[in-house]
Amino acid sequence: MSAARHDDSALLHFDLIVLGGGSGGLAAAFRAAEHGQRVAVLEPQPLGGTCVNVGCVPKKAMWLAADLRLRMGQAARFGFDLPIDTQVAFDWPSFITDRQRYIHMIHESYRTRLDRDGILVLPSRGRLAGRDRVECEDGTCLTAPHIVLAAGSHPQRPDIPGAALGAISDDFFRWCEAPPRVAIIGGGYIAIELAGVLQALGSQVDVFVREQRLLRQADAELVAQLQENYCQQGIDLVFGYGLKALHRDDDGLRLEAEDGTSRGGYDEVMFATGRRPNTADLGLDTVGITPDAAGNIPVDAWQATPAPGVYAVGDICGCGPTLTPVAIAAARRLCDRLFGGKPDAKLDADNVPSVVFSHPPLAMVGMTEAQARAQYGADVHIYRSNFRPMREALAESSQRSLFKLVCTGDERRVRGIHLLGDAADEILQGFAVALKMGATLDDLHDTIAIHPTSAEEVVLMR
């Protein structure tokens, strides 16, 4: 904290206090400081929260390693002197050192920027002690007219006997090798992403899903193609599975199903069964905030909680998809509104693009076919391209890509773009802008294709 900006008499009084130094909290702090505000951030863990420490960043690093492994398996087909489907040894501990060095650089850059902007960071949990007051673990009290709750969420284990024997995604980032046999419980983002990484890096992965399909929020046709690709990669997908209990026996970990069957021999069982907001011991009762049944802090469209002056952003309020850029966007807009003279600034949670970092990645923005049919009935027009990308064809792999446009009306307004395939994670961002601007199929067709790419399929679909 710069002495020039905070004299002793005002040391404990701020314009804004932020609880949580993750994606949303840091974005709020930086934006408020840009607007000349005196800001304090309370964060008991390493800076950056879930995304930087046990989420997006280390996950993407592992995904990149897994992707490289899969590509190396194809190298012989491209003339390299390597056996077909080669399993080059992967030094997991050495990669973790590099991964953590990269994460350390992010911590350092945050620290530099916080110091530069005169933001006070206290390594403490915070607890509301009134509408304008926050208490630190050592009893220090800070006051401010504005408080932002950005304390995030944590992985949730199901309430079954033996649940404590299972790992959660936080544990995955501490592993130093691929366990030979892994069972993953859940069919959402985390289950799919970690299944792909582990299988590529040497584990035999079985995924047990309560529903009859993976990824309930994604378009059903793309999910069917992804399921086929995963099966070809050797991942065993078990649908309609109700887990009753988890035991350890001589063979390792054993799953007991509700239908009486059991499967054992697992070295690790990982729960990827959703997350719950971090609202325990936040002092919400002192300001009259009651979380909803899912544990989310209630907020209106302006991130305001029922307590005047207290706001919430990110996973803790679950408004919009629980994604890093959503938490950041909500925080920046809130601070632009409170301190930046932009009275209309608020999060627009419609048409948020997102990517599941599967192998290959699945990218989506806007409506699925099912959502469009529910809203527009028969006036929905689907365009699709199911193809084998050049790399897979050259490598004689049967992995396929599926790109799909969901359009409505005579003008064929693009309502949804769904891409499963190599580089879909990088392709979608620009097309998401087009969708948000109201592009029609003709607009896509009027754009000259970039050849030869997978991306050109988006402007060539008929």
Ligand SMILES: Cc1cc2nc3c(=O)[nH]c(=O)nc-3n(C[C@H](O)[C@H](O)[C@H](O)COP(=O)(O)OP(=O)(O)OC[C@H]3O[C@@H](n4cnc5c(N)ncnc54)[C@H](O)[C@@H]3O)c2cc1C
């Ligand atoms: C495995 C995994 C992979 C993910 N991958 C992606 C991805 O690829 N792309 C994407 O967009 N999103 C991804 N996400 C989701 C993304 O990480 C979250 O949506 C995002 O981090 C939420 O930001 P937040 O600021 O709300 O919370 P967080 O980033 O979790 O920050 C909350 C912070 O608050 C702190 N805190 C808790 N209690 C208190 C307290 N009482 N006082 C002070 N501080 C407190 C915590 O220590 C934490 O640092 C992933 C999540 C996981 C788990």
Ligand SMILES: NC(=O)c1ccc[n+]([C@@H]2O[C@H](COP(=O)([O-])OP(=O)(O)OC[C@H]3O[C@@H](n4cnc5c(N)ncnc54)[C@H](O)[C@@H]3O)[C@@H](O)[C@H]2O)c1
């Ligand atoms: N690439 C990304 O952007 C990315 C990656 C990871 C996580 N995230 C975010 O983090 C959130 C949390 O991820 P997640 O995968 O934990 O949650 P999720 O909500 O995506 O999926 C949870 C899965 O667990 C299942 N489940 C829940 N309770 C269960 C139980 N008792 N028994 C069996 N199955 C159960 C659900 O049916 C679902 O399939 C995501 O929704 C997403 O917003 C994003």
